[in-house]
Amino acid sequence: MKGQKQQYVTIKGTKDGLTLHLDDTCSFQDLVAELEEKLALNQRHEEGGPYLPVRLKVGNRYVTSDQREELQALIRxxxxxxxxSIESNVISKEEALELKRETEIVSASKVVRSGQILKVQGDLLLIGDVNPGGTVIAEGNIFILGALRGIAHAGCNGNRQAVIAASIMKPSQLRISDIMNRAPDYHQDDRNEMECAYIDEFGKIVVDRLQLLTHLRPNLTRFEGGI
Structure with a gap:
């Protein structure tokens, strides 16, 4: 007796819609054929029902842009x-390199002088000063082992969880995401310690002791188990 045909598509209904688990070992053509068959069967049961969002989980299969369009057209x-959404455990080499650039710490040892702009995709670790008129920009966090006397813009792509830290915090302007603070409300004249700037719960940039970061941004560290 022949064994039962392997199922390539498993449909599960949730309160948020349908979740489709798609086999990642069969050919894409076989997958699409069974998906169309099962959706047609499921549609007869759901005829006249409410709008349903569909999440596709394709496992360890890399889905090209053309294949994504085919899956979307079939469901539409x-x-x-x-x-x-279409969720895959696999990304392309280009996507992996872009993710690395966005999450890596870029270090530089230099002085950013007046008129100069230093911009990075990930976090910036600057060993040196930012002079008045100099600018440092990062899509992630900014850490300065030196004096910040110019402009610093962290989270420039919209990350409001980004922070700015400096050994000497006397900026001409601080920006985090879309929030700007030209004259930080703090006094460092009597301080001799590193400080950090962050957006508080009221949507304002504040500057405080660096030691507070472990409580304010517990996910800032990438070490297992935190600091």
């Missing part, structure tokens, strides 16, 4: 269904 062709 069914009434009351629309793709909410």
């Amino acid at each position: 062709s069914k009434k009351h269904l629309a793709v909410d």
Whole structure:
């Protein structure tokens, strides 16, 4: 007796819609054929039902842009269904390199002088000063082992959790995401310690002792188990 045909598509209904678990070992053509068959069967049961978002989980299969479009078109062709997300455990080399650039710490040992701009994609670790008229910009956090007397802009792509830290915090301007503070509300004349700037719960940039960062941003460290 022949064994039962292996199922390539498993459909699970949730309160948020449908989740489709797709086999990652079969051919893409076989996967699409079974997906169309099962969606047609499921549609007969859901005829006249409410709009349902669909999440596709493709496991360890890399899905090209053309294959994504094919899956989306197939689901859009069914009434009351629309793709909410396509989730894969696999990304391309280009996507991996972009992720690395966005999350890595870029270190530089220099003085950023007036008129100069230093910009990085990830976090910036600057060993040196930022002079008045100099600018440092990062998509992530900014850490300065030196004096910040110019402009610092962290989280420039919209990350409001980004922070700015400096050994000597006397900036002409601080920016985090879309929030700007030209005259930080603090006095460092009597301080001799590193400080950090962050956006508080009221949406304002404040400057305080660096030691507070472990409590304010517990996920800042990338070491296992935290600091």
